Amino acid sequence: MPVPAMSLLRPLALALGFSLALAGCQTVAEAPAAAPGAPAAVPAHDNLNATAWLQQSAEAAMSHRQTWRSAARLLDAALADPAWDALTPEDRIAPLAGLPPAIIVDMDETVLDNSPYQARLIRDDARFDDATWNAWVAERRARAVSGAPEFAREAARRGITMIYLTNREHALNADSRANLEALGFPPVGEGQILGLGMATPGCEPKGSDKGCRRQWVSQRYRVLMQFGDQLGDFFSIADNSPEGRAAGLQRFDAWVGERWFMIANPTYGSWEPALYGNDRSLSPEAQRAAKRAALQY
Ligand SMILES: [Mg+2]
Numbered sequence: 001m002p003v004p005a006m007s008l009l010r011p012l013a014l015a016l017g018f019s020l021a022l023a024g025c026q027t028v029a030e031a032p033a034a035a036p037g038a039p040a041a042v043p044a045h046d047n048l049n050a051t052a053w054l055q056q057s058a059e060a061a062m063s064h065r066q067t068w069r070s071a072a073r074l075l076d077a078a079l080a081d082p083a084w085d086a087l088t089p090e091d092r093i094a095p096l097a098g099l100p101p102a103i104i105v106d107m108d109e110t111v112l113d114n115s116p117y118q119a120r121l122i123r124d125d126a127r128f129d130d131a132t133w134n135a136w137v138a139e140r141r142a143r144a145v146s147g148a149p150e151f152a153r154e155a156a157r158r159g160i161t162m163i164y165l166t167n168r169e170h171a172l173n174a175d176s177r178a179n180l181e182a183l184g185f186p187p188v189g190e191g192q193i194l195g196l197g198m199a200t201p202g203c204e205p206k207g208s209d210k211g212c213r214r215q216w217v218s219q220r221y222r223v224l225m226q227f228g229d230q231l232g233d234f235f236s237i238a239d240n241s242p243e244g245r246a247a248g249l250q251r252f253d254a255w256v257g258e259r260w261f262m263i264a265n266p267t268y269g270s271w272e273p274a275l276y277g278n279d280r281s282l283s284p285e286a287q288r289a290a291k292r293a294a295l296q297y
Helices: 007-023 048-056 058-072 075-080 115-123 130-139 148-157 170-182 209-216 243-252 284-294
Strands: 100-104 161-169 193-196 222-228 260-262
Touching: 048 115, 058 148, 058 260, 075 161, 075 222, 100 115, 100 148, 100 284, 115 170, 130 170, 148 161, 161 170, 161 209, 193 209, 193 222
Parallel strands: 100 161, 100 222, 161 193, 222 260
Antiparallel strands: none
16 A cells, blocks of 8 residues: 655654764765755666556556456357357467367466566566576465456356466466465466476477467367467567567457457557567667667657
8 A cells, every 4th residue: 555645754854854864973974975955766677667557556556457358258149159259360270169168368467466476576676587487486485466356257257278388487376376366366277277398288389489389278168268468479570570470460440449449558468579679688878879770759
């Protein structure tokens, strides 16, 4: 819960008075840390606004809730139409007929909110890495994306299987399952979490691309809907440039808001490296310069 502004003022005034009193005791050899009256330095971080929005704004909660609720209203129509399927022709490698219904959801920033992890990166002026991420997952303290547990329960009530298709490592499935169930998602069965590194016989995955796992799902389910916070949660991106991404999405524009639902996530994603040629070896300054250069005026 946000702290009311007034309650911050008293400790701030006390701290300022204490600092000034200390400054008065300094010897001439000790230079003051900052000019009198100068504001304390607050470290800048490229992800501050996006993380604050995702974590603290009613706008984020409303955006996410409207997405899940709009989708829930379409569940009965999707179930009733045997031709309704949300996989691309590339991923639909088995015929639909007779397959039970499922819904594919991405995990992170789609159903689970990891904004405390992002907040820690800001606090520590750190960048994402596997060690800190895996430790965070093992804490099982991700929050629910607003509206997602209610949607999952609506789907379960209709006998629809939720498939959690995630780039969390497959070895972390137990942590993910415990985290989801503690947040009120319906019980998650053994085959419902398809993590990075799971076996997909007959299909060799390219890095973290989810295509082989979507094809695995296509052999077992009719997929009513897909949910994600990344374009790659829906189809395999051939060209991760802004233009290539837009063109890839355009093919399936009619499915947006009907079979495909995007959960807003401004904090990270493949949209960002698309702005600096996908060269993650660039320094933060070079990445920032490329993003500024991409702005349109
Ligand atoms: Mg995600």
